Amino acid sequence: MNFLAHIYLSGDNDLIKIGNFMADGIRGKHFESYPLEIQKGIILHRAIDTFTDAHPIFRQSTKKLHEKYHHYAGVIVDVFYDHFLAKNWNTYSDEKLEEFVDRFYQSLQDNTALLSERTKGMMPYMIKQNWLVSYQTIEGINQILTQMDYRTKNESKMRFATNELSEFYSEFEAEFTDFFKELILFSNDKIMTL
Secondary structure, three states, rough: HHHHHHHHOOOOOOOHHHHHHHHHOHHHHHHHHOOOHHHHHHHHHHHHHHHHOOOHHHHHHHHHHHHHHHHHHHHHHHHHHHHHHOOHHHOOOOHHHHHHHHHHHHHHHHHHHOOOOOHHHHHHHHHHHHHHHOOOOOOHHHHHHHHHHHHHHOOOOHHHHHHHHHHHHHHHHHHHHHHHHHHHHHHHHHHHHH
């Protein structure tokens, strides 16, 4: 899953959300230097990634992309799934997406001292371009994938992946819907054990 899903799956604790959000940039046991609630978010993030990568529905989605995008297929599906979460946000939350996202951005700004350097560097761009809300549209997803492709020196070809998103749109959406129900239950259970 990508940023929006990780934040959403963190429950109501702002520090768990922040830890879950910035976990990709924190390797090994380096997370132990963060406050306990942020550590919980990082552990939750890792558990979500492990659950996701091994799940047969997620693998079904990545199969449509493997031939063209190889090991980037999983990253692309993560972004596609965030699109379907953003697009269907009202199914999963009583709060408007824009309000949820604004609260999260404010939480990042209120807790800047706790953020990793990577997160501090990314945050201004994320907020200015409103990445999390932009996931609602295919155009927004295309911009995100283009930025990610640029970071791979255009090796990944991710900027073209919205072609497959459009071609298999209903299949990807159905797969996301079935998978996300299970992921919500898994994440809620995991939070209780942290």
